[in-house]
Amino acid sequence: MTSPDELLLKVMLDPAAIPDPHPIYKELREAAPVFKTAIGETWVISGFENSRALLRDSRCGSPMDEQATTSRIAVDGSTRRARTSSSAPMLFLNPPDHTRIRGLVSRAFTPRRVEQLRGEVTEMTDSLLDALDGEGDFVDGVAFPLPANVISALVGVPEADRDWLRPLIADMVPSIEPTATDEEMDKAEAAGAQAAVFLAELIATRRADPQDDMLSALIQASDGEDRLTEDEVIANIFLIYAAGFETTTHLLGNMVRQLVAHPEQLQRLRDDRSLIPNAIEEVLRFDPPVQLDGRYVFEDIEVDGHTIEAGSSIVTLLAGANRDPAVCADPDTFDVGRADIQIMSFGSGIHFCLGAALARLEGQVVLERLIGRYENWGITAEPTWQGRITIRGVERLDVAFS
Ligand code: HEM
Numbered sequence: 001m002t003s004p005d006e007l008l009l010k011v012m013l014d015p016a017a018i019p020d021p022h023p024i025y026k027e028l029r030e031a032a033p034v035f036k037t038a039i040g041e042t043w044v045i046s047g048f049e050n051s052r053a054l055l056r057d058s059r060c061g062s063p064m065d066e067q068a069t070t071s072r073i074a075v076d077g078s079t080r081r082a083r084t085s086s087s088a089p090m091l092f093l094n095p096p097d098h099t100r101i102r103g104l105v106s107r108a109f110t111p112r113r114v115e116q117l118r119g120e121v122t123e124m125t126d127s128l129l130d131a132l133d134g135e136g137d138f139v140d141g142v143a144f145p146l147p148a149n150v151i152s153a154l155v156g157v158p159e160a161d162r163d164w165l166r167p168l169i170a171d172m173v174p175s176i177e178p179t180a181t182d183e184e185m186d187k188a189e190a191a192g193a194q195a196a197v198f199l200a201e202l203i204a205t206r207r208a209d210p211q212d213d214m215l216s217a218l219i220q221a222s223d224g225e226d227r228l229t230e231d232e233v234i235a236n237i238f239l240i241y242a243a244g245f246e247t248t249t250h251l252l253g254n255m256v257r258q259l260v261a262h263p264e265q266l267q268r269l270r271d272d273r274s275l276i277p278n279a280i281e282e283v284l285r286f287d288p289p290v291q292l293d294g295r296y297v298f299e300d301i302e303v304d305g306h307t308i309e310a311g312s313s314i315v316t317l318l319a320g321a322n323r324d325p326a327v328c329a330d331p332d333t334f335d336v337g338r339a340d341i342q343i344m345s346f347g348s349g350i351h352f353c354l355g356a357a358l359a360r361l362e363g364q365v366v367l368e369r370l371i372g373r374y375e376n377w378g379i380t381a382e383p384t385w386q387g388r389i390t391i392r393g394v395e396r397l398d399v400a401f402s
Helices: 004-013 022-031 048-055 065-070 097-108 111-116 118-132 138-143 145-155 159-176 182-208 214-220 230-243 246-261 263-271 273-286 356-373
Strands: 034-036 042-045 135-137 292-297 301-303 306-308 313-317 377-379 394-396 398-401
Touching: 004 022, 022 313, 034 306, 042 048, 048 292, 048 301, 048 313, 097 214, 097 230, 111 118, 111 356, 118 138, 118 145, 118 356, 135 138, 138 145, 138 246, 138 394, 145 159, 145 214, 145 230, 145 246, 145 356, 159 182, 159 230, 159 246, 182 214, 182 230, 214 230, 246 263, 246 273, 246 356, 246 377, 246 394, 263 273, 263 356, 273 356
Parallel strands: 042 313
Antiparallel strands: 034 042, 135 398, 292 313, 301 306, 377 398
C-alpha cells in the first residue's frame, strides 16, 4: 500500500498526477484524512468538515515574520525561505490587521460594482469569441484574456500597460506553490518590485484625478478617520489583480473540458439555461482551480483524536474536500443539476475569496455565450497542463466549436 507521504509527494511533484489527482485525494481521505507528513511539521487534511473548521479556526492563520520559514513544505527536506510580509496583502494577514484592511477594501469591491460589470463582461466575451471564431487555443483566445481584461478594467489599469504587466504577474503566481524554488521566489520578488513602482505611479495619477475605478475607490476608501496607506493600497490592489486572472482562467478552461467530457450535461444546459449558474458551481466543485489552501497553527488543536501542535502548518486539500461523500452524494459524478452544492473552492472563513462573485459572473457569462453560439463542442488535441497543483489548470486547450 502507498503511504500517505508517498501519495502527497506524488500529487505535488509528479506531473503525471496533475491531470487527475482525485484518486489520490480519495485515497488520502479514506486512509489518512488527518495526517502528519514526514517532510516537516505539516499536517494534511482532506475531508470537508475538518478543512472548513480549520480554515475558520482563529487558532490558525498566517505565519508571523519569525514563523515564516517553517511555513512552507520543504519537499526535498531543506528549509525554504518564505515570502516576506512587509506590507503584506490581506491574504497573508491575521486579525485585527486583516479585519481592518478587508473591511476597507470591501467598500471598494462591492457586489454592486461586480454586477455592474455584467454588460461589459458580455461584450468582452463576445469580441474574444468572435476573434477565436470557433477554433484554436481556448486558453490563449478567451480563458486568459477575459479575466485579465475584466480585472484590468475593474481595477483601472490602462490598456496600454496591461501587456507588460501580465508577465510580471505570471512570474509572481508560482510563489504561492508550496514547492516553489528559491529561484521562483527571487523572480517573484523582482517582478513584485517592478510592478509596485508602476502601481505607485498609477496611484499618484488617480489621487490627482480620480476615475470610476477600483483603484480610485480604494484610495478614497476610509472608515471615519481610517484610510488605507499607500503601501496597503499597492499590496492589496496587487493581490486583487493577480488573484483575479489565473484562477478564473482555469475555471473557464475546466468548464469547457468538463462539458466536452460530459456531452449529456451540456445538452441539459441547452435544454434549460436556468441551470447555468448551478453548472458553474458544479465545475467549481468537481474541478476547482485552487486545489490546496494552508494555515499556520498558533495553538494546539485537536482534530479527530490527533493533536496538531502549535507551530505546525496545515494543508487543506480543497479539491478532495469537495468530493467528500459526507457532504456530497455520488461525488465523482459531474451533475449540473445537483442540488445544494457545497464547495471549499473559494476557501472558508475570514479569507473567503473576495472575488467569488466576479469569478462566478465570468463563468456564467462565458458559458451562456458559448451555449448560445455553438451546438458542437470539441477538444481537438490532448490539453497541456501547467504542472502546478495549488493553482491547477491547462495552459493550452485546442477546441473546435461549430
Ligand atoms: C474561480 C476563481 C477563483 C478561485 C477558485 C479563487 C480561490 C480563492 C481561495 C481558495 C481563497 C482563499 C485563500 C485562503 O484561504 O488563504 C481566495 C482568496 C482571495 N481571492 Fe480568490 N479565487 C478566484 C477568483 C478571484 C477573483 C476574480 C478575485 C479578485 C477580483 C479574487 C480575489 C481574492 C482575494 C482578494 C482573496 C483574499 C481574501 C482575504 O484574504 O480576505 N479571487 N480565493
